[in-house]
Amino acid sequence: xxxxxxxxxxxxxxxxxxxxxxxxxxxxxxxxxxxxxxxxxxxxxxxxxxxxxxxxxxxxxxxxxxxxxxxxxxxxxxxxxxxxxxxxxxxxxxxxxxxxxxxxxxxxxxxxxxxxxxxxxxxxxxxxxxxxxxxxxxxxxxxxxxxxxxxxxxxxxxxxxxxxxxxxxxxxxxxxxxxxxxxxxxxxxxxxxxxxxxxxxxxxxxxxxxxx
Numbered sequence: 001x002x003x004x005x006x007x008x009x010x011x012x013x014x015x016x017x018x019x020x021x022x023x024x025x026x027x028x029x030x031x032x033x034x035x036x037x038x039x040x041x042x043x044x045x046x047x048x049x050x051x052x053x054x055x056x057x058x059x060x061x062x063x064x065x066x067x068x069x070x071x072x073x074x075x076x077x078x079x080x081x082x083x084x085x086x087x088x089x090x091x092x093x094x095x096x097x098x099x100x101x102x103x104x105x106x107x108x109x110x111x112x113x114x115x116x117x118x119x120x121x122x123x124x125x126x127x128x129x130x131x132x133x134x135x136x137x138x139x140x141x142x143x144x145x146x147x148x149x150x151x152x153x154x155x156x157x158x159x160x161x162x163x164x165x166x167x168x169x170x171x172x173x174x175x176x177x178x179x180x181x182x183x184x185x186x187x188x189x190x191x192x193x194x195x196x197x198x199x200x201x202x203x204x205x206x207x208x209x210x211x212x
Contacts, residue, residue: 076175077182085172092165099158103151110147113140 076082117125117140121133125141128134 072177074181076179078179081175081179082172085168085175088168089165089172092161092168096158096161096165099154099161103154103158106147106150106154110144110151113144113147116140117144 117137120136121130122137122140123129125137125144128137128141
């Protein structure tokens, strides 16, 4: 056996000795048992939306507010001044008519008296003239002066009555337009008083009735 072969064998032996001197590797650990896969808990299902109502729910009754606006010509809540104004107008017109008729009657009487005085030759009553007829025309002159005074008095009273009626009409109209018309929402309103004539065998006048 030559040197090359001997050296090869020695190297092989050294390798075997080296390999035999190392401890053996530990066996691999056993595989863990398979873990049963449980399903993850799911979120609770959402509640279904409430079913739509077949019929609309009844609405709460709403307060009805009266939108009507009482106009300028609507009757006032208090009608007493209107009635008083109407009475004044009617009374003053009646007085004016009566004074006009009385004036005409007094004027007619005065004209007739003046005709009589001129018929006997008289020319004046203030003073009576002529002097020769003073005793004759003095009585007629007194009636003539009285009739003329009645004419003036009747004319004055009639004019005043007309003025009162004009003022009463204006005041009543202004009150009607500007007075409080009352509550529009109130179911009842103050009733206007009524004026009615009363006529009978021994009584006459006007009757005022209503709620005040």
